[in-house]
Amino acid sequence: MGETQERERVLSHFSRRYLDCNPKVMPSEDAVHTLTCALMLLNTDLHGQNIGKRMSCTQFIGNLEGLNDGQDFSKDLLKALYNSIKNQKLQWTLDEEELRKSFSELGDSLCESNTSRSMKRVGSSGKPLSDETEPSGTLLYKNGFLVRKVHADSDGKRTPRGKRGWKTFYAILKGLILYLQKGEYRPDKQLSDEDLKNAVSIHHSLAMKASDYSKRPNVFYLRTADWRVYLFQAPNAEQMQSWITRINTVAAMFSAPPFPAAIGSQKKFSRPLLPGTTSKLTEEEQVRSHETRFRAISTELAELRSFPPDRKVKGRELEEYRQRDEYLDFEKTRYGTYVMLLRAKIRSGEDDLSVFESQLLEDNGLQRAHSSPTLQDSSQASLASSTRDGGNSSKASGCSGTKPRQEGQRHSYRQAVKK
Structure with a gap:
């Protein structure tokens, strides 16, 4: 499709x-x-x-x-x-030239409607880009070299072995699109067919440090809205943390509120469709929207775990429970990370993401910034821990009032996809 x-x-x-x-x-x-x-x-x-x-x-x-x-x-x-x-099955068809034009316009238009937020454009050097470098309204949040591995396709299905190889790209985070180009970025360079094929939308996504991935250093993974999983290797630990922070911050700022949950008697679990459009909310409205979702999901997860299936239950019912638990657990981590980052950004008063990022990583900076009077106190430590290591802490996914999981890092690399 x-x-x-x-x-x-x-x-x-x-x-x-x-x-x-x-x-x-x-x-x-x-x-x-x-x-x-x-x-x-x-x-x-x-x-x-x-x-x-x-x-x-x-x-x-x-x-x-x-x-x-x-x-x-x-x-x-x-x-x-x-x-x-x-x-008759619906078929998705789109002319390649139209696809190229659409992606090119999308990277620009996703941010044009948000220029009122006065975000400065920043490059991998951490310095704002001049207006002469990029057209007005086009926001470039980060760029630099990354090595990518496609680990899971949509719905978390494991990518076939022959398609999992590591490839080096010059990555450009422009609006809600992460472009992956073979050559170094130039503003006047037209997107190629390969660039369009490799582009990744980061709306409602979450980047996390792949702490238990030992084959390569400085690796983080990105799970997208449709549960694709990508592994990215950064040049060093500092750049890895920077990419995690930038991706999650931009996703938190611009991911539009989800559609209302479907109403009906259908028991089969299916993840809701998340909108790919840019949020029209103000920054304060956006963080309150994320907080509302965080509370709702926390409550739903606690209720689900209060009534686990009987040990004798097997097959589809057990799989339904596992899928729902995994989804809610991950969404709680994601929204918790979004809330922490946006609250910290609002408190810092910084529009320059490089400055905000530096403040966020200062000693005790997270502890001062993550507190939010609108979130329950029991969730605060988990929110801070979630962002300190890219959302990788099992505490970030635990429910207040429920027994902590004993499986270690709940959203680690090995938990990212279905086995």
């Missing part, structure tokens, strides 16, 4: 255009977008390589209850759409 970021961009354009052409069919652009995303998920459920029972028409209708701007979609319409997709 294409990369998540490009798919989301196409869906947003489609929703606006569809409403323009059919103003009386749907009440709003959000309603069109919600239904379109639901159809994408339905297509994946019916025709993807999923384990378990396929979604029924009744479940599909139930999942969309109340999501048509507070009303229900027409059942006849939903039945017709369900049968149409069931009988």
Whole structure:
């Protein structure tokens, strides 16, 4: 179906255009977008390589209850759409030239709408780039050489051995896109087909230090919104920590709030679709949104672990529990890291990420910066620890009031993908 970021961009354009052409069919652009995303998920459920029972028409209708701007979609319409997709799989097609243009524009446009935040452009040297270096509105957050290994494809499925090799790239973190180019970055250089193929969207992603990966030094891994996993080796430990901090900070600043959870009786667990668009919230609104998600996920995880499956339970039910636990555990770590970083950034008053990064890594700097009156005190130490080592602490993923896990680093390299 294409990369998540490009798919989301196409869906947003489609929703606006569809409403323009059919103003009386749907009440709003959000309603069109919600239904379109639901159809994408339905297509994946019916025709993807999923384990378990396929979604029924009744479940599909139930999942969309109340999501048509507070009303229900027409059942006849939903039945017709369900049968149409069931009988004919949706195919993703996009001209290569259009893809190149879209990715090029995306790196710029993702940040143009956020220029009011007055973020300075910074390079790998830590010094702001001049306006003459980059076009107005284009934010370059970091660049430098990285060695990459593709470790897991979408949904955490292990990448085939022949495609896991380490390759050296010149990495450019531009907006919510991490470009990986063969040659050194130049502002006037056009993106090649290979650049587009290697580009990674970091919306709703989390970078972590791969502490238990011993084959190479200074390695961190990046898990994206669709649960792809990449391993990156930096030139030294300082640059590794810098990349972790920059990626997580940018993701925290610009990842849009997730869609509302589906409503229905469907028991099968599936990770929600996370929007790839740039958040329109202010920095303070953004951190409050992350805090709300952190609390909700913490509560849900605690409730889940309060009623574990019986030891005699095997098969699909046990796998469902494991997947849900793993997802909530990871999301709690991710949102906890986002909250810590944004709160620290707001307290520092710094827009220059290089200065903010230096303050963050000062002795005791994290302890002073991570405190937040809107988060429960029991979560504070875990938030600080989560960011100090790139979100790798098992404490960051534990629930207050529940027994700590005994498996060590919960989100370490070896826990990043399904075995």
